[in-house]
Amino acid sequence: MENTRNTARVLVIGIDGVRLDLLPELDTPHLDEVARTGFLAPVEVDSATPTMSGPCWTTVVTGVGVAKHGVWANRLDGNRLDVFPDFTTRLAADCGLRTFAVGGWEPLFLARQGGPLFVSPTRLAYVAPRADTPEGWEEVDDRVTAEAEHLLGLDEELHAGFVYLGAVDETAHFLGCGQEYRRSIEAADRRLGRVLEAVRRRPGHAAEQWTVIVVTDHGHRDEGGHGGRSPQERTAWIAATGPGLPAGTAPSGLRHCDVAAQVYAALGIVPDSHWTLDGSPFTSAAIGA
Numbered sequence: 499m500e501n502t503r504n505t506a507r508v509l510v511i512g513i514d515g516v517r518l519d520l521l522p523e524l525d526t527p528h529l530d531e532v533a534r535t536g537f538l539a540p541v542e543v544d545s546a547t548p549t550m551s552g553p554c555w556t557t558v559v560t561g562v563g564v565a566k567h568g569v570w571a572n573r574l575d576g577n578r579l580d581v582f583p584d585f586t587t588r589l590a591a592d593c594g595l596r597t598f599a600v601g602g603w604e605p606l607f608l609a610r611q612g613g614p615l616f617v618s619p620t621r622l623a624y625v626a627p628r629a630d631t632p633e634g635w636e637e638v639d640d641r642v643t644a645e646a647e648h649l650l651g652l653d654e655e656l657h658a659g660f661v662y663l664g665a666v667d668e669t670a671h672f673l674g675c676g677q678e679y680r681r682s683i684e685a686a687d688r689r690l691g692r693v694l695e696a697v698r699r700r701p702g703h704a705a706e707q708w709t710v711i712v713v714t715d716h717g718h719r720d721e722g723g724h725g726g727r728s729p730q731e732r733t734a735w736i737a738a739t740g741p742g743l744p745a746g747t748a749p750s751g752l753r754h755c756d757v758a759a760q761v762y763a764a765l766g767i768v769p770d771s772h773w774t775l776d777g778s779p780f781t782s783a784a785i786g787a
């Protein structure tokens with residue numbers, strides 16, 4: 499356990515609003531590599547959870563569902579993150595580990611719209627949009643990726659991080675799920691590749707064992723938009739690779755709340771019973787379920 503804890507590292511990359519059914523026809527070599535060395539599995543947003551970014555991302559990073567964390571919409575007001583913090587905050591505050599969170603969607607990172615979701619990671623970086631357009635959001639994700647590369651490249655201890663890419667979702671809201679949306683997913687995959695390369699180039703990489711989790715929060719209707727229960731909206735997915743994770747066999751029955759549980763498990767941390775996590779590690783959750 500102690501050995502694992504000394505060398506284990508976890509990176510979660512959240513890509514907002516990526517439809518699972520379109521992935522097979524898109525050029526996403528970096529996500530394909532995660533899936534090849536680990537797995538890519540569907541996640542159904544449960545019926546209690548609106549298929550919205552606020553509730554779904556909160557479930558992903560806290561490991562508890564809406565009934566506990568209290569985030570029901572894209573405004574995070576009335577949340578119970580003080581009781582059910584995100585993993586970057588929990589690991590830093592309760593476990594003495596070093597964490598980061600970086601992205602460009604305000605309520606996740608700033609005290610706006612009821613946020614932030616990421617209350618106090620060791621390092622937090624918010625990248626402000628310069629233009630609320632599809633191109634503006636692509637530029638945000640480029641700067642978010644550069645910031646993640648910077649943080650991963652620092653010669654200092656780092657145990658877990660979260661990188662948020664939002665341009666895919668914004669593009670669908672502006673333009674629907676057509677060619678621009680598909681190109682945006684491919685651009686997100688290139689950014690995933692840059693982040694994974696930054697992990698491999700870390701000064702201490704030879705002594706680290708990384709788990710990588712890539713996850714989306716919800717899908718989109720063909721015309722763009724989500725929040726309902728259609729298969730296109732409620733189908734999300736998780737891809738993951740790392741020590742102890744299934745390789746080549748996709749677990750079934752994965753849930754968003756399993757992500758935070760897997761982060762703790764990968765770091766060799768047994769959740770305190772008071773955390774009352776709803777999720778389970780991927781390895782125990784779901785195979786054959």
Ligand SMILES: [Zn+2]
Nearest residue numbers: 514515551715
């Ligand atoms: Zn979203």
